[in-house]
Every structure is written in structure tokens, then in C-alpha cells.
Amino acid sequence: MTTLKERTEAPTARGLASSALIALLTNGHPSPEAKLELGAAVERALDECHDIKTDEDLQLSLFLLYLLHYGPAEFVRGEWEWDPDLIRIRSSIEERFEAQLRAEVELPSPLPRDGKAAAEMLFEMTQPAAKPGTAMWLAKNATEDLLREFLIQRSIYTLREADPHTWSIPKLQGRAKAAMVEIQADEYGGGHPDKVHSEIFARTMRNFGLDDTPDVYLDVVPASTLASTNLISMFGLHRRLRGANVGHLAAFEMTSTIPNKHYGNAFRKRGYGQDVTWYFDEHVEADAVHEQLAARDLVGNLVDDEPQLTEDIFFGAAACLYVDGRAGDHMLEAWSSGRSSLLTPEPRV
Amino acid sequence: MPHPHNEGALPDRSVPRESQPLSRTQNDLRDATELSETDASAEPRPAPGSAESPVITVCPKGPLLVRGDFLMAAEPGAEPLPPERKVIALCRCGMTSIAPHCDGSHKLAKVRAFMPRKDRD
Ligand code: FES
Numbered sequence: 013m014t015t016l017k018e019r020t021e022a023p024t025a026r027g028l029a030s031s032a033l034i035a036l037l038t039n040g041h042p043s044p045e046a047k048l049e050l051g052a053a054v055e056r057a058l059d060e061c062h063d064i065k066t067d068e069d070l071q072l073s074l075f076l077l078y079l080l081h082y083g084p085a086e087f088v089r090g091e092w093e094w095d096p097d098l099i100r101i102r103s104s105i106e107e108r109f110e111a112q113l114r115a116e117v118e119l120p121s122p123l124p125r126d127g128k129a130a131a132e133m134l135f136e137m138t139q140p141a142a143k144p145g146t147a148m149w150l151a152k153n154a155t156e157d158l159l160r161e162f163l164i165q166r167s168i169y170t171l172r173e174a175d176p177h178t179w180s181i182p183k184l185q186g187r188a189k190a191a192m193v194e195i196q197a198d199e200y201g202g203g204h205p206d207k208v209h210s211e212i213f214a215r216t217m218r219n220f221g222l223d224d225t226p227d228v229y230l231d232v233v234p235a236s237t238l239a240s241t242n243l244i245s246m247f248g249l250h251r252r253l254r255g256a257n258v259g260h261l262a263a264f265e266m267t268s269t270i271p272n273k274h275y276g277n278a279f280r281k282r283g284y285g286q287d288v289t290w291y292f293d294e295h296v297e298a299d300a301v302h303e304q305l306a307a308r309d310l311v312g313n314l315v316d317d318e319p320q321l322t323e324d325i326f327f328g329a330a331a332c333l334y335v336d337g338r339a340g341d342h343m344l345e346a347w348s349s350g351r352s353s354l355l356t357p358e359p360r361v
Numbered sequence: 362m363p364h365p366h367n368e369g370a371l372p373d374r375s376v377p378r379e380s381q382p383l384s385r386t387q388n389d390l391r392d393a394t395e396l397s398e399t400d401a402s403a404e405p406r407p408a409p410g411s412a413e414s415p416v417i418t419v420c421p422k423g424p425l426l427v428r429g430d431f432l433m434a435a436e437p438g439a440e441p442l443p444p445e446r447k448v449i450a451l452c453r454c455g456m457t458s459i460a461p462h463c464d465g466s467h468k469l470a471k472v473r474a475f476m477p478r479k480d481r482d
Contacts, residue, residue, distance in 0.1 A: 132421075135422075143469075198448075268465075270465050270469075293459075297462050300424065300450045300462065300464055300465045301446065301448050301450045304426055
């Protein structure tokens, strides 16, 4: 069965910017002032923002603006996807997001000079994921509530797994394009609807007793989690950032096998069977392949074919590790001190 | 344990998929086995070096990647089956929990496991 559900209710605003945006998107006939109000609210939010990675109002706004490109939820009224004013407002948030990340992430220095060295460098950068803190902690301390929270946190990205990286396929050429298609085709189940990874995850959610409608848990998920999906959407939608998206995909795949093994164990420990753990088990086997393809065939070839993209490839990889690392830290900090990592502790949607 | 919305069972990967129609390769292989005694000129497999012939790539400090047109038998005498995915990674460090496939555990393996014996310490 394929998921064809849509979130029907408008999400809850988290500040003036998201409030103005939701008002605009849900009103079929907005007044001309509504757009001006939104522009002013976003400008003010950016002025007051100290850390955009954890800014609830701006990350939610960015998430909703990207949502227009993935398939608008039912709460959106009207045709907004290519509205020039919304694109301009989105750009102003993206500029800040990118600038802050470029200032905060550390790139390897010197950068690798050829594809082979680039692949080796990526393996080195992602080596810490062989001992993944959050996943190992969860495997040890899993409770029903924590597993539920974990799936809810994951659902924002994973119910559209692979889509934001796929935006880059038409922006690549030759060997790198072929390598990305090879990886993404496997993500999409090699043409079998039941094996599409987002569908396997939806099944995990249903069998755990959760709602598998995309974004249904949006209101309880913190900015740090939205930021990790927004990052890939930003990289994917800009041709200029295709190197960063490739680097992001590589780092993502290369930090997947061992954490997913621990996550699978966390569910097994609580007595869940293959109908819930298949998603994690599948990723152990699939990503052991993908990480080799991503490092060597995708990044390796792209560095050799378009060496000018090397810096961005490593920016994307480092940004993936940094932003996803923060999202993981947020969960681990909350859980290990007995708190919920969600905005509202009792998610019963 | 709560399983409120339990759904149908997963395909059991351990059961040989005899009910499925044979792939072209399997048919070719059967033909080849039957023919090989009588007709040595039969060409059941892609020619070596063609786009389809299997290629094994040895990944440094990692698995063997196998891609192309190939079948794999789970054990000697077992029916050779097409792989679950187009490219597979076979463990060569011995640490995997999903043998014969690689599960990424080689990242925790000592480098010497991947070296020819003469180069080990
Ligand atoms: S080669 Fe990857 S787990 Fe052994």
C-alpha cells in the first residue's frame, strides 16, 4: 500500500513570521498587505535571530516554504509554489542559514586534491559514527515513550526519505549523475512500491501505532529537527549548491549503517519484530552499499570531474554532520535528563 | 507488547522464491547446465567485459562490491538466486552481523584484517 495521505490542518505558528506565513497560505484571497506583513515579520525575525539552527519561528517558516515544492498539504489555499515574493522571502532566510553554517562548520584543510583522496577524507570524517552516541544510548535505555518520540522525530524527514537529495540529479552530469541515480533508485525500492524506503518507514510507524501521514507530528517537532530537513531542501533546490548536496548525501549514507543497527536493536529489545524493525535492518544492508558508492563513485567522480566543487562537497558533508549532530544531541540531552525532546511532551495526534 | 495496527507479514527472505518466475539469467543458467553436455558453444552468461558481466570491486578497508548480472547461492548446493538489490556488499572483515553481507562493522575492525598476510605485523 502506498501512502497518499496529506496533513489537513494548518500547523501551529511559533512566532510572528510563521504566523504571517500560515495566514497567507491558508487564506484563499489574501489582501495585498498580507505579503507585506509577512516580509516585515521575517525581516524582524532575522534581525532578532541569534542562532537560526534552533530558531523555532524561522525554521518552521522555511519548512513550510519548502513544503510548497514537495506537494502542498491540504491546508494550503492557492498557487504559491513559484510566487516571486515568497521565493524572495525564502531566499532571505536561506541566505542567513547558509551564511551561519559556512561560518560555523569546519572544513578539512587542506582539501583533498583528487577523487580518491576525497573518498578517504570522507571515511575519516564519518568515522566517529562508528560509535554513535544517541543510537547507542537508545539501544541501551529504550522505553516505549522514547521509541515513540524517536519515530516522531524521524518522521519529518523519513516520510519523504531521499526526495530532497533527488533534486540534485538533473543538476549533475555523467559519472556523478549515474552514481546518484544508482543510490537513489535503491532508496526508492528499485521500482517496487513496497520497498520505497519512505514506505517501509511508514509501515514501521503504523505497526508501532503511530500515524504515518507526512507532517502530522510537525507541531511537536523542534527547530533542530526541522533544520536538518531544511538543510537538504536548501542544498537540493539550488543548482549552485549541488556540490553541497552531494557531500550531504555522502555523509548521510556514511553515518547510517551502525546507528541503524543500534536503532533496530532498541526496538528488538522492547519486543518489536520485523514488521517494525525492517526499516532499520534494510538500512544496515543498503547503506553498507550506498556508503561505498557515495564516497567513491559519487563524490570521488565529482571531485575528479568538477574539482571546483570540492570545497562545497566538503561543506555539505560537514554541515550534515554538524546539523544532524546537533539534532541528535538535543534528543540525547533531553532523554538522558528525563525530559521529552519534543515541544509538547505528550504527542497524541 | 502493543501492536495496534499490525500488518501483513514481510516476505520471508529465507524461503527460496520458487514460486516466482525465473529471471532471464536463471533460465539462461538452466539452459546452460542442460546444454553444456551437448553444446559447448551455448553462451549462457554475458560475455566477460560486457556491460552486464559481474564486476567485483575490492573496497579499501571495506567490503567487496558486486554488481552486474550475477546469481548467488546461500550455501554450496543451494539454488542460485538473483540478488535483492543491484549492487551488493559482501563482508571480508568477518565482523558483520548479516553475513555474507557487509553491515558497516568493518569500521570497528582492525586494519590488519584487510591486509595480505605477508604485510601484517
Ligand atoms: S566488510 Fe563491512 S562489515 Fe565486514
